[in-house]
Amino acid sequence: MKQRLELKLNGEMCEVFVEPWRTLAEVLRDELGLLGTKVSCGTGDCGACNVLLEGKVVSSCLVLAPQAQGREILTIEGLATPEGLHPLQEAFIEHFAVQCGYCIPGMIITAKACLDENPDATEDEVRLAMSGNLCRCTGYVKVTEAIMAAKEKMKKSVSRTGYGKGR
Amino acid sequence: MAEYRVLGKSVTRLDALEKVTGKARFCSDMSLPGMLYAKILRSPYAHARILSINTSKAERLPGVRVVLTGKDVLEKRYGLFVFDQYILAKDVVRYAGEGVAALAADSLDIAEKAIELIEVKYEELLAIFDPEEAFKQNPAAVVHPDLLSYQLGLFLTPQPVAERPNVAHHYKIRHGDVEQGFKEADLVLEGRFSLARIHHIEAEPHTWIAQRQPDGGITVWVGQQGIHLLKQYYTGIFGIPPSKIKVVAPSNVGGSFGGKVGLTADPIVISLALKTDRPVKYSFTREEMFKCGGTRIPAVIYIKDGVKKDGTLVAREMRLLFNIGAYSSLGILGVRNSNFGTMGSYRTPNLKVDSYGIYTNTPSALAFRGFGSNEVTWAIESHMDMLAEKLGIDPAQIRMKNFLKEGEPNPQGEIVHSIGAEECLKEVTKTVEWGKTPVKAEGLWRKGRGLAVANKYSMAPTAAVALVRILEDGSIELRHSADEVGQGAKTVLSQIAAEEFGLSIDRVRIVAADTDATPYFPASSSSRTTFQLGKTIYLACQDAKKQLFELAAPRLGVPPEDLETADGEVYIKSSPACSIRVKELFIVERPTSPQAFGAFLEQGGEIVGRGVWNQPFVYENLKTGEIDPEAARKGLRAASFYSYAAQVTELAVNVETGEVKIEKVATAGDMGFPVNPKMCQQQMEGALGMGIGIALWEEMIMDEGRVLNPNLRDYLVTTFQDMPANQNVTLLMAPVPHKDNPYGAKGIAEVLVPPIAPSIANAIYDAVGVRITDLPITREKILKALKEKKR
Numbered sequence: 001m002k003q004r005l006e007l008k009l010n011g012e013m014c015e016v017f018v019e020p021w022r023t024l025a026e027v028l029r030d031e032l033g034l035l036g037t038k039v040s041c042g043t044g045d046c047g048a049c050n051v052l053l054e055g056k057v058v059s060s061c062l063v064l065a066p067q068a069q070g071r072e073i074l075t076i077e078g079l080a081t082p083e084g085l086h087p088l089q090e091a092f093i094e095h096f097a098v099q100c101g102y103c104i105p106g107m108i109i110t111a112k113a114c115l116d117e118n119p120d121a122t123e124d125e126v127r128l129a130m131s132g133n134l135c136r137c138t139g140y141v142k143v144t145e146a147i148m149a150a151k152e153k154m155k156k157s158v159s160r161t162g163y164g165k166g167r
Numbered sequence: 168m169a170e171y172r173v174l175g176k177s178v179t180r181l182d183a184l185e186k187v188t189g190k191a192r193f194c195s196d197m198s199l200p201g202m203l204y205a206k207i208l209r210s211p212y213a214h215a216r217i218l219s220i221n222t223s224k225a226e227r228l229p230g231v232r233v234v235l236t237g238k239d240v241l242e243k244r245y246g247l248f249v250f251d252q253y254i255l256a257k258d259v260v261r262y263a264g265e266g267v268a269a270l271a272a273d274s275l276d277i278a279e280k281a282i283e284l285i286e287v288k289y290e291e292l293l294a295i296f297d298p299e300e301a302f303k304q305n306p307a308a309v310v311h312p313d314l315l316s317y318q319l320g321l322f323l324t325p326q327p328v329a330e331r332p333n334v335a336h337h338y339k340i341r342h343g344d345v346e347q348g349f350k351e352a353d354l355v356l357e358g359r360f361s362l363a364r365i366h367h368i369e370a371e372p373h374t375w376i377a378q379r380q381p382d383g384g385i386t387v388w389v390g391q392q393g394i395h396l397l398k399q400y401y402t403g404i405f406g407i408p409p410s411k412i413k414v415v416a417p418s419n420v421g422g423s424f425g426g427k428v429g430l431t432a433d434p435i436v437i438s439l440a441l442k443t444d445r446p447v448k449y450s451f452t453r454e455e456m457f458k459c460g461g462t463r464i465p466a467v468i469y470i471k472d473g474v475k476k477d478g479t480l481v482a483r484e485m486r487l488l489f490n491i492g493a494y495s496s497l498g499i500l501g502v503r504n505s506n507f508g509t510m511g512s513y514r515t516p517n518l519k520v521d522s523y524g525i526y527t528n529t530p531s532a533l534a535f536r537g538f539g540s541n542e543v544t545w546a547i548e549s550h551m552d553m554l555a556e557k558l559g560i561d562p563a564q565i566r567m568k569n570f571l572k573e574g575e576p577n578p579q580g581e582i583v584h585s586i587g588a589e590e591c592l593k594e595v596t597k598t599v600e601w602g603k604t605p606v607k608a609e610g611l612w613r614k615g616r617g618l619a620v621a622n623k624y625s626m627a628p629t630a631a632v633a634l635v636r637i638l639e640d641g642s643i644e645l646r647h648s649a650d651e652v653g654q655g656a657k658t659v660l661s662q663i664a665a666e667e668f669g670l671s672i673d674r675v676r677i678v679a680a681d682t683d684a685t686p687y688f689p690a691s692s693s694s695r696t697t698f699q700l701g702k703t704i705y706l707a708c709q710d711a712k713k714q715l716f717e718l719a720a721p722r723l724g725v726p727p728e729d730l731e732t733a734d735g736e737v738y739i740k741s742s743p744a745c746s747i748r749v750k751e752l753f754i755v756e757r758p759t760s761p762q763a764f765g766a767f768l769e770q771g772g773e774i775v776g777r778g779v780w781n782q783p784f785v786y787e788n789l790k791t792g793e794i795d796p797e798a799a800r801k802g803l804r805a806a807s808f809y810s811y812a813a814q815v816t817e818l819a820v821n822v823e824t825g826e827v828k829i830e831k832v833a834t835a836g837d838m839g840f841p842v843n844p845k846m847c848q849q850q851m852e853g854a855l856g857m858g859i860g861i862a863l864w865e866e867m868i869m870d871e872g873r874v875l876n877p878n879l880r881d882y883l884v885t886t887f888q889d890m891p892a893n894q895n896v897t898l899l900m901a902p903v904p905h906k907d908n909p910y911g912a913k914g915i916a917e918v919l920v921p922p923i924a925p926s927i928a929n930a931i932y933d934a935v936g937v938r939i940t941d942l943p944i945t946r947e948k949i950l951k952a953l954k955e956k957k958r
Contacts, residue, residue, distance in 0.1 A: 035196040036189020038421075040370050041453045045879035048370060076189030089187040093179060096845045099853065100653025101186030102370035102421030108187060127887040134879060136368050136422050137653045139856030140887045141896055142849065 005065055009034075010078025018065050025049045025060035028075060036076040036105045040134075047133030050106040051075045057113045076105035079112070087157060088112055091150035092143070099137030107133050111147045115154055123148060173666040174910060177845035181658045181672065182419065182651065194374040194390030194417045195450055202376070203232055203271040205439050205449035206278040207432065208285050209458065210260035210267050213528040213872025214294035214308065217258055217287060220268060224284035230273035231281045233442045237267070240438050245404045247429060248325050248499035249335055250318040251311055254404075254434040260289070261310055261493035262530050263873045264458030266432070271439045271447045294528035296872055298467055298490035301333040301527045309333060310493055310526035324789060325499050328523075335495045336502045336524040340509065340792030342578040345473075348482025348517030352473025356554055360546040362942045363866035364465040364490070366457050367535060368884055371421020373431060373460055374450040377440035384411025385437060390420055390450075391427040392650040393690025398682050404434055405441070416650060416680040423652040424857070425534030426461050428692045429497045457867060457877035461533025464501045465490045468546040473517075474554050478565040482517035485509060487542065491524040492531035498524050501532060504539025504624070506792055508921075509547065510578045511540075511622030511809045512588045513569040518578040520792070528872045534692060536857065537920040540623045545942060548619035548925035552932065562929065563596050566620055580793045581804045585913065587837025587903035591813035592620050594835035594899040599815045612819040612828070617929025620813045623918035624806035626693040627784035631700045632686035635664060635707040635776040637715060639766030641735025641749035642674040643708075646684065649700050650691035654916055655846045656700075662842055663701050663910075667708035669733025694914025697842055698808060698905065703778040705909045711776025715749070718770060722747050782807060782907070808905050810918040811837040816926040820934045822953060825946030827931065829859055829891050834922075835899035839913035844900065850915050851898045858923025860885040864943050 002017040005027070016031050028034045028051070037060055040048035044059040051060045052074040079086040088108050091097070098104050107130070114121055114129035121129065126147050127140075135143065185191040222234045237257035244250040255266045268285050272278040295301045295308040309332045311317070319325055328334040349355050374390035384407060389397060394414040402409045420427060432449060440447040451460050466489045473482035487505050491498025502524040509520050535541065555565040570592075571583045595618065596602070608614045634646040643664050649656035661675040668674075678684055688700055716727035719737040723730065723745060731740050738746035753766045767773065785794050785803040794805050817831040834851050841847045864883040868875040876882045890896075904911025924942055932938050937952035 029196075034189070035192065038193075038195075038371070040372070040421075041879045043453065043878055043880065046370075076187075080188060085187070092187045093183040096177070096180065096183075096849055098180060098183045098186045099655070099849055100370060100422040101182065101191050101419060102193065102653075104186050105189045123892060127890075130887045132886075134368075134370075134884055134886065136370060136424065136857065136884065137853045138849065139852035139854070139885070140890050141852035141855070141893055144887065144890075144893055 003066065006070055007068055008072040010075060020064065020066050022065045023061055024051070024063040024065050024068050027065045028060060034075050034077050038102050038105060040102060047110060048103045048106040050109045050133065052109060052113055055113065055116065057110050074109070076109060079108065086112070087153035088147065088150040091146040091153065095142050095146035095149055097138065097143040097146035103133060103135045107135065107143060111150070115151050119151065119155055121151060171666055172669065173662045173672060174842055175840070175844070177843055178658060178662055178672050180655060180846070181661060191419050192417055193371050193419050193421050194376065194388055195371055197376055197388060197417060198448065199376060199378065199446040201445045203273065203443065203445045203447045204275040204278045205269060205271045205436060205447050206282040207266045207435060208268040208282050208287070210256065210263055210265045212260060212289055212291055213263045214292040215260050215289040216292060217256060217260065217267065218290055219288045221286040222268060225270060225281040228277060228281045228284060230277040232271050232273070232445065233439050234270040235268065235438055241404070244317065245434060246320055246495060247497060248320045248323055249495040250320060252494040254438055262528050264530055265493065266435055269435045269439055271443065294872055295333070296527050296529055296869065298488045298525045298527060301525050302331060302488055302523065304330050306333055310528060323499055323503055326789065333526045334523050335491060335526055336499045338503050338506055338522045340506050340518055340520040340578065342791065342793060343517030345482045345484045345517045345519040349473040352481050353476045354554065354557055355471065355473045356550065356557065357471045358546065358550050358553065358940065360468045360470065360549060360940045362466050362542055362545055364869065365463045365861060365865045366867055366882065367424040367426030367461070369422035369424060369426050372451040372453060372456055373427060374448070375433060375436040376446050376448045377436045378446035379440050379444060380411065382411055383407070385440060386413040386415065387437065388415045388417065391416065392420065392423050392652060392692060393428055394648055394680050394682050395687050396690050397433065400430055401433070401437060405437060412682070414682045418651060418679045420650060420652045424536040425538055425692070427652065428534050428690055429461070431460055453879065454877040457874050457882065458530055462530055462867060463535035463541070464498055464532040466542045468542060470546045470550050472550055472554055474558065476558060478555065478558055478560045478568045480513055480515055480569045483515050484519045485543065485546070487520065487522040489522065489524050490527050490529065492527060492529045494531045495524060496531040497534050498532040500534065501539050505543050507624035507806055508540035508543040508622065511624055512571065512620055514571050515578050529869065530874070537623060537917045540621060540918065540921045544619070544621045544921035545924055548621070548922065549928050549940065552617065552929045553938065561602065562618055563592060563601055566592060576799060579787060579805055580796055580799045581806065582799055582802065585808060585839060585903050585905040587811040587901050588620050588622065590901035590903055591811050591835040591837050594901045595813045595815045595833045598833045598897055598899060601815065608819065611821050611823055613822055613934040614817065614819045615930045615932070615934025616815060616817040617926045617933055618813065618815045619922035619925035619929060620811070621918055621921035622809045622811050623694060623921065624809050625695045625698065625914055627805060627807040628782055629689055629695055629699055629807060630781040631688045631703040633700060633703040633707045633778045634686055635704065635711045637711055637749060637774040639750055639753040639755060642676055643668050643670060644676045644678060645704065646678045646686060647700055647704065648680045648685040648688040649696050650680065652691065654691065655843065655849065656691055656696045658846065659697050659842045660700055660704055663704045664708055667705060667712065670735065694810060694917045695807060696914065697912045698908050698914050699780065699782070701910070701912055702908050703780045705778065706780060707776040707778030710778060711774050714774045714776065718752055718768065719747055808907070808913045810913045810915055812918045812922050814922040814926045816930045818927065818930045818934065820931055820949060822935060825949035827863055827944070831891055831895040833897040833899065834919065835901045836915050836919055837901045837903050838915035839905045839908060840902050840911040841900050842910065842912050847900065847915055848898045851919055852896065854919030855896065855923065856885045856890060858920050859889060862924035862927040862942065862944055864945060866943050
């Protein structure tokens, strides 16, 4: 019943055998031990499980694992490099954007896609892009502040570290 | 104010790094070898008799290890205040979502399949949903016909009302003579207010892993709050000695807001685990969180106020009808808490409050951020504006006129201390230039602004214990049982220890909450952690430092009193250059004996400082709600402390669609002392996001006791786009120190929510002249009111 699934996960090829009805979130968490991706609603309404599939935001609780066959996936675990944290991660720490933290991996992933696509995003554009990510702790104030601050950092660092489109 | 190194500074949160890298672990991330997965079959009916349950097909499914129904669980009922609930329903179900059968299987797939194979036959019974209907002397249905024979819990002495069979608890205040007060008043105004059933929407669904131990005990890992409370609850329910129960909270819990205090599925999960040697994991689905993960108590509130022409409040009478659901759970506490909300802000010479907890065939309530204060503040703060308008007084002025002052008795008789109501209101009104008439827009979007003030008491009595160990490198290890639900307890409490030892915060290590390793603390509930545990950690640090100085004194040749410590060194206060490093006090290496490698202190082995604080308090008289005047004079209080908040909201209302846009807010909070100002702001912003949703759209839509919107698509919460732009959010600190905390600090988490809804309602009235008294203030309600106003 299990099928071979090959993924380019956080920059590395990996192989896993899973039933075809498993969601990507289940495979990441239960088969591959990447517990940073959280499942909060299970119906694609909250954004906590967001990952990047070929650079696009998807709710991994709604994506069936075979849909990711041979494709590139970025999870929160793949964001930092040996050189250090991603500017979004740094900004979320510096600007106190984190409280209980359960929604944060999905927030950071969505914010990355938003800024990759629109490196000059305004606050309104950030709020629109992020509006599918629900958080009950923060009121989004410091999260928005952190994303706006990371935007500036990313613009400065894009040539040096290669952050930006399609990690 | 004292000069601090670490306190009062916005130190980076200790949990931020692990949370932004995906490394933070929650109970829902845990698994154990051989773990089974549980599912619970829940009643589709709000009130029904169980005619038969057939579990044979489920039992035969390969991989199913344990199946339980009502006949397999403990015979007796349990509860927190009223013992009104069986672990799984026996004979009768009382709400849609009540557990009827439970099972544990090798995988979640098998468990899900098996649960569908259980056949239950029901006979529907007449159900009751409306709290006012249920409150009647002869209600159409009685939720617990045998209520008066039920055993009562240890706390709060629930007071059922014999002639009203659905009332689980009646709490009252009788202060002065309200009838006389109304006679003396120049204006008497009455109103009715109500609040919807809402849900906490914690990001992490409640999770448990329970494992039976060979000695007959049990270990439970919980994604919940209050490990020591839970241990006592589990002991009480299952009769397992406390010495054989271990409750562990992984270092992070994904949100609570009150929804993870108390019991929900715990007894079911433990019952399953007691039947197998394998650990059993259970997580609520999002749908189950709505149906059986606890809600805020929906309420109907009647208020009658008598005021003098100048706005002086002379009498207030309130009747609070709380719809606590099918089982009393923590609802009883909400009934009590609400009364403190009526007493914390205003001088009220004559106050009469009757607060009722009423059973209905609906999901049970739990605590909710602002527990009890949300409900009464919604009514009182709306009503204060209505009174002000009738008297032609400014809304800020009528409040200023009636605020309690430091040192005077509140209606309960408690001597008021650390009251920041006035400071909060002054801060927000100054910031927004209240009193200057804002420009009124014409056209579709009409602008308005409104204010509100709130208090939240923290429950007494509480006690806390904390331990501080000095490690061989001069670092500090903290052992306490605070819950980290996102509010930042880890960071704030570590700041306190760092301050006392003159260390940077990265030299403080925290032992994760575990009843085997961390000492007593009830729970990080009732906004108590910074106040209560903060003090206890301070005391533990003093104790540890005393021991440290006694040890170092002979080495430095001075008495211990002359010593102080900072940066991992003990030094002489008068000549700081004379010092010894803490690590030098430890014996680590003994070259002759490699097997004796390891650090210890020659005298005493190690330094463990202990802090204990059992807060003095006095119980109120249950007939009047008042406390003994003699005890009050001695400084005893019925509340632990009160914190305060005020908010001004500026908004625009679309007169054609009823849509409300929150444009600008100013919030002030009285937290006594902001130990970490940015983290105080976090609380304010989070409360704002939550409060706007509560005011404008949050509601569990109920039909015949069933939740129609148990998901995050149909239950609306505030999103990024619903918030005002960052530059329009002003957060103000109005700290009024409390003498019982060494730094003056109080809690702030809860009080910030209650003023938001009434400030929005008052602003809507200011904008379009309609007064909505039923939360949430949906577009439909605004449009309907606008139409009626035109007529």
